[in-house]
Amino acid sequence: xxxxxxxxxxxxxxxxxxxxxxxxxxxxxxxxxxxxxxxxxxxxxxxxxxxxxxxxxxxxxxxxxxxxxxxxxxxxxxxxxxxxxxxxxxxxxxxxxxxxxxxxxxxxxxxxxxxxxxxxxxxxxxxxxxxxxxxxxxxxxxxxxxxxxxxxxxxxxxxxxxxxxxxxxxxxxxxxxxxxxxxxxxxxxxxxxxxxxxxxxxxxxxxxxxxxxxxxxxxxxxxxxxxxxxxxxxxxxxxxxxxxxxxxxxxxxxxxxxxxxxxxxxxxxxxxxxxxxxxxxxxxxxxxxxxxxxxxxxxxxxxxxxxxxxxxxxxxxxxxxxxxxxxxxxxxxxxxxxxxxxxxxxxxxxxxxxxxxxxxxxxxxxxxxxxxxxxxxxxxxxxxxxxxxxxxxxxxxxxxxxxxxxxxxxxxxxxxxxxx
Numbered sequence: 001x002x003x004x005x006x007x008x009x010x011x012x013x014x015x016x017x018x019x020x021x022x023x024x025x026x027x028x029x030x031x032x033x034x035x036x037x038x039x040x041x042x043x044x045x046x047x048x049x050x051x052x053x054x055x056x057x058x059x060x061x062x063x064x065x066x067x068x069x070x071x072x073x074x075x076x077x078x079x080x081x082x083x084x085x086x087x088x089x090x091x092x093x094x095x096x097x098x099x100x101x102x103x104x105x106x107x108x109x110x111x112x113x114x115x116x117x118x119x120x121x122x123x124x125x126x127x128x129x130x131x132x133x134x135x136x137x138x139x140x141x142x143x144x145x146x147x148x149x150x151x152x153x154x155x156x157x158x159x160x161x162x163x164x165x166x167x168x169x170x171x172x173x174x175x176x177x178x179x180x181x182x183x184x185x186x187x188x189x190x191x192x193x194x195x196x197x198x199x200x201x202x203x204x205x206x207x208x209x210x211x212x213x214x215x216x217x218x219x220x221x222x223x224x225x226x227x228x229x230x231x232x233x234x235x236x237x238x239x240x241x242x243x244x245x246x247x248x249x250x251x252x253x254x255x256x257x258x259x260x261x262x263x264x265x266x267x268x269x270x271x272x273x274x275x276x277x278x279x280x281x282x283x284x285x286x287x288x289x290x291x292x293x294x295x296x297x298x299x300x301x302x303x304x305x306x307x308x309x310x311x312x313x314x315x316x317x318x319x320x321x322x323x324x325x326x327x328x329x330x331x332x333x334x335x336x337x338x339x340x341x342x343x344x345x346x347x348x349x350x351x352x353x354x355x356x357x358x359x360x361x362x363x364x365x366x367x368x369x370x371x372x373x374x375x376x377x378x379x380x381x382x383x384x385x386x387x388x389x390x391x392x393x394x395x396x397x398x399x400x401x402x403x404x405x406x407x408x409x410x411x412x413x414x415x416x417x418x419x420x
Contacts, residue, residue, distance in 0.1 A: 373398020
């Protein structure tokens with residue numbers, strides 16, 4: 001499932017091979033030339049492929065793990081499911097107690113390793129969350145059912161004395177031994193007939209490994225627990241005992257987490273926007289149904305962050321931003337006042353300069369007459385394919401604008417906008 005066999009990993013973990021990986025930038029940038037150079041140095045085809053793959057994965061991992069990536073090993077699926085470091089730190093704060101000072105050395109806090117809170121990371125993957133848990137003072141037991149993944153996690157956590165790794169199924173761990181539990185059930189499986197280790201997404205939560213029902217039962221019984229899942233989670237699967245928090249980081253929706261016990265701050269749904277600015281929205285912030293406004297298009301169109309949309313909390317922004325919906329079923333807001341203040345971190349703002357017809361011939365004519373030759377196309381409530389529309393428009397060179405295909409009442413329209 002991880003795309004790497006144990007023998008290849010064993011060879012990669014050889015000290016001389018790891019040293020070559022750390023110095024791989026000494027080789028030419030071209031991959032074919034690198035491969036040829038490594039073969040001339042005596043490395044087998046398998047080890048050469050492994051070195052080149054790890055070098056690329058380390059580059060890819062910088063977006064999630066920053067400078068720590070250059071000292072780690074990965075599998076493709078492990079990196080894809082790994083938590084970004086700022087988000088992992090947020091997980092750690094939730095499990096260890098929001099506002100509690102968990103940083104620093106044990107000597108600084110007066111705590112020994114024996115008195116530190118214990119966390120079981122069940123389904124640890126390459127170890128990103130365990131890295132944050134241990135880095136913030138917890139005693140961590142990281143567990144993964146896949147042999148190669150567990151070995152990679154062990155390598156990645158080797159500098160943290162308060163983290164250990166076990167190759168085991170989550171179901172075989174005595175969860176009552178820990179102060180907090182963290183679950184990241186596997187949501188991909190090897191595709192049928194796959195010879196390359198390619199994986200496919202699992203859609204039935206009971207087919208996750210471990211199953212979602214097993215995870216939730218253990219989480220409810222724990223003192224504190226968190227469950228990381230994909231952001232498309234059906235709201236009907238959220239148990240009453242949990243807080244479901246959708247998270248976006250740097251504009252990308254990355255997860256929904258279910259928090260239980262002392263890790264839960266408030267029951268219900270919330271959305272956390274992380275980036276240059278941070279915003280937390282909770283369903284308690286929603287207006288009453290009879291106060292949800294749908295009105296005329298204003299000077300500004302507001303696109304709520306994806307985490308807020310996934311959490312179903314779009315109208316929670318209406319009051320703080322003096323905004324209203326453009327349509328009762330479309331996640332765009334509009335306002336006559338340029339968004340400012342904390343809530344503006346939850347939207348991308350566009351100034352509306354015109355409302356254009358949605359028919360391609362008429363739209364093309366309108367754009368050309370305004371000197372528009374390059375467009376970014378966005379859509380909500382419109383059955384279009386942006387790349388196809390762009391080709392159909394065949395615009396000559398000109399200014400850049402953002403086109404928003406949407407609905408105003410029963411009308412399909414195109415809003416000509418400029419980002420604020």
